[in-house]
Amino acid sequence: MARSMRRGKTDTIGVVFPDVSEAFMNRILAGIETVALEQGVSLMIATSTLDSSAEARNLDTLMDRSIDGLLLVPYAPFRGEAYDNRAIRRAMESGIPSVCIDRYLPGISTHAVIGADRDAARLTTEKLIAAGCRRPAYLGFDLAITTLDERRRGFNNATKAAGLTDPSEEKLLTERNPDSPDIMEWLTELAGTGRFPDGFLVSTDGLALKLRWLLEKLSPAGRASRRTGAGRERSGPLIARFGEDSPYFPTGMISVRQPHEELGRRATKKLLALIAGEVILQNQQIEIIDMEIIDDTQHH
Amino acid sequence: MARSMRRGKTDTIGVVFPDVSEAFMNRILAGIETVALEQGVSLMIATSTLDSSAEARNLDTLMDRSIDGLLLVPYAPFRGEAYDNRAIRRAMESGIPSVCIDRYLPGISTHAVIGADRDAARLTTEKLIAAGCRRPAYLGFDLAITTLDERRRGFNNATKAAGLTDPSEEKLLTERNPDSPDIMEWLTELAGTGRFPDGFLVSTDGLALKLRWLLEKLSPAGRASRRTGAGRERSGPLIARFGEDSPYFPTGMISVRQPHEELGRRATKKLLALIAGEVILQNQQIEIIDMEIIDDTQHH
DNA sequence: GTGAAAGCGCTAACAT
DNA sequence: ATGTTAGCGCTTTCAC
Numbered sequence: 213m214a215r216s217m218r219r220g221k222t223d224t225i226g227v228v229f230p231d232v233s234e235a236f237m238n239r240i241l242a243g244i245e246t247v248a249l250e251q252g253v254s255l256m257i258a259t260s261t262l263d264s265s266a267e268a269r270n271l272d273t274l275m276d277r278s279i280d281g282l283l284l285v286p287y288a289p290f291r292g293e294a295y296d297n298r299a300i301r302r303a304m305e306s307g308i309p310s311v312c313i314d315r316y317l318p319g320i321s322t323h324a325v326i327g328a329d330r331d332a333a334r335l336t337t338e339k340l341i342a343a344g345c346r347r348p349a350y351l352g353f354d355l356a357i358t359t360l361d362e363r364r365r366g367f368n369n370a371t372k373a374a375g376l377t378d379p380s381e382e383k384l385l386t387e388r389n390p391d392s393p394d395i396m397e398w399l400t401e402l403a404g405t406g407r408f409p410d411g412f413l414v415s416t417d418g419l420a421l422k423l424r425w426l427l428e429k430l431s432p433a434g435r436a437s438r439r440t441g442a443g444r445e446r447s448g449p450l451i452a453r454f455g456e457d458s459p460y461f462p463t464g465m466i467s468v469r470q471p472h473e474e475l476g477r478r479a480t481k482k483l484l485a486l487i488a489g490e491v492i493l494q495n496q497q498i499e500i501i502d503m504e505i506i507d508d509t510q511h512h
Numbered sequence: 513m514a515r516s517m518r519r520g521k522t523d524t525i526g527v528v529f530p531d532v533s534e535a536f537m538n539r540i541l542a543g544i545e546t547v548a549l550e551q552g553v554s555l556m557i558a559t560s561t562l563d564s565s566a567e568a569r570n571l572d573t574l575m576d577r578s579i580d581g582l583l584l585v586p587y588a589p590f591r592g593e594a595y596d597n598r599a600i601r602r603a604m605e606s607g608i609p610s611v612c613i614d615r616y617l618p619g620i621s622t623h624a625v626i627g628a629d630r631d632a633a634r635l636t637t638e639k640l641i642a643a644g645c646r647r648p649a650y651l652g653f654d655l656a657i658t659t660l661d662e663r664r665r666g667f668n669n670a671t672k673a674a675g676l677t678d679p680s681e682e683k684l685l686t687e688r689n690p691d692s693p694d695i696m697e698w699l700t701e702l703a704g705t706g707r708f709p710d711g712f713l714v715s716t717d718g719l720a721l722k723l724r725w726l727l728e729k730l731s732p733a734g735r736a737s738r739r740t741g742a743g744r745e746r747s748g749p750l751i752a753r754f755g756e757d758s759p760y761f762p763t764g765m766i767s768v769r770q771p772h773e774e775l776g777r778r779a780t781k782k783l784l785a786l787i788a789g790e791v792i793l794q795n796q797q798i799e800i801i802d803m804e805i806i807d808d809t810q811h812h
Numbered sequence: 813g814t815g816a817a818a819g820c821g822c823t824a825a826c827a828t
Numbered sequence: 829a830t831g832t833t834a835g836c837g838c839t840t841t842c843a844c
Contacts, residue, residue, distance in 0.1 A: 215838055217820050219838090238535075519822090
């Protein structure tokens with residue numbers, strides 16, 4: 213401790229998360245932990261529990277506690293939600309080495325390690341199309357983060373490239389409440405048009421499970437049918453989604469395995485390199501990690 | 513920082529978890545965070561990623577970094593697994609205020625905040641029995657932690673009190689691998705006896721989902737039938753389990769909502785009180801928090 | 813090669 | 829009230 217004071221180094225890095233209770237945060241944290249333990253640095257963790265003012269407060273406290281560097285998963289505000297990123301600006305401009313994880317802030321220059329969301333969304337949508345979908349729809353939260361923007365972009369690129377319905381159906385949810393009837397309302401509205409989607413790309417794993425449940429409820433036998441490559445009829449729309457959850461049973465979906473643990477590992481390594489001064493990079497440098505696509509549609 | 517040195521206080525508490533990737537750990541962490549943010553103390557977090565030697569190393573590092581107090585969720589070794597708890601002993605005996613969460617170490621005197629596992633297991637088992645189960649079985653991991661011991665005890669108390677099969681069927685899994693065929697082997701073995709359970713108490717949420725899936729696979733129509741209070745036939749064994757997961761759809765089970773967030777909050781408050789010297793307690797003091805039982809069997 | 817001294821930045825105690 | 833000083837414990841430097 214006195215050691216830290218004298219040497220001007222604390223061997224501690226700060227970690228700021230919007231919310232630990234999201235499952236994927238833990239995997240990022242696990243990755244960070246691995247490298248941190250290996251390199252003998254400690255972690256000072258603060259989460260913002262879905263409140264952007266807590267993020268600001270946490271950032272300021274951490275800077276006070278003199279950390280050597282900062283890992284940040286920025287808060288995800290709903291589009292239109294007031295969000296004050298001055299604390300982040302302050303932190304970034306204080307000159308402390310920092311790396312963003314999973315998403316970055318377009319206006320603020322930082323290093324970042326993120327997933328290949330656009331590519332994965334495009335490839336996954338192409339898989340839906342290859343499986344016979346002609347009216348794929350996009351479902352996700354309406355959050356202002358780069359990650360989700362990229363996924364929508366990838367989805368749109370794929371549907372356009374395939375010459376499908378333009379604009380494709382899309383639903384951007386404006387609240388986080390899992391009990392909200394918003395998805396059901398959308399589905400019944402779609403059902404009314406007679407142009408019900410035959411495939412869905414869902415931005416988040418939990419939403420996909422809810423969607424699957426609602427679809428079953430709506431029509432146990434399977435609403436739209438889709439001609440598979442082999443010519444046989446399959447029942448119900450296909451679901452593809454970002455994320456995987458319980459490894460305990462098959463989901464019947466196409467899932468994008470997000471490399472969260474690797475994001476955490478890489479970001480920490482990059483941060484430690486920045487701290488050690490091994491890498492001197494003035495400019496924002498964004499590292500993009502590929503994602504794996506798991507097709508589980510045969511097992512349901 | 514110099515402030516900390518001079519005042520002999522760091523306003524930082526150490527938190528040691530066996531594994532952040534378990535979903536319930538985040539809820540404990542969220543509770544800790546809430547109180548910590550409120551009281552202006554920072555968290556130094558270390559996880560052991562399911563490796564008991566990492567736990568030891570983390571504990572030693574944390575003690576070095578001079579934290580004001582320690583929150584610990586002890587590592588959960590399989591019964592029979594070599595587990596060296598000397599680092600914990602060292603930490604506890606160093607005199608630093610510390611509080612265990614969710615489980616405690618019988619041999620080592622510490623304060624702890626835990627759930628009412630035995631009561632919840634008993635009440636839940638009584639619910640199974642009240643719903644018509646005559647041959648309930650227990651399924652869980654064979655871990656040497658107080659939490660799981662209590663659950664088994666509660667289960668056994670309830671079955672004995674009701675005068676049911678003695679000893680009740682029970683399966684204690686000896687590995688964590690979700691793909692392991694162990695549960696399926698147990699089920700087919702049970703099916704062979706002709707005395708298939710008509711209800712299950714499962715110690716962990718993920719296991720319950722796997723069990724439900726295996727039961728459906730084994731017999732889509734429902735294997736054992738059970739007479740409900742109302743006299744109508746229900747298909748398939750009932751499942752009760754500790755934990756709840758996705759709020760996105762009904763599970764059809766009886767779930768025990770574990771008050772993890774509250775455990776975190778209470779433990780942190782207790783720790784801060786100990787640090788402030790408001791409470792001087794030489795002896796181990798264990799605080800037990802009640803759990804809520806959610807019956808979702810009507811919705812599947 | 814070994815030992816002594818200055819100082820990291822702040823705060824509590826003391827002196828003015 | 830306001831200002832000054834000693835010292836938290838370690839490390840680096842400088843002197844021997």
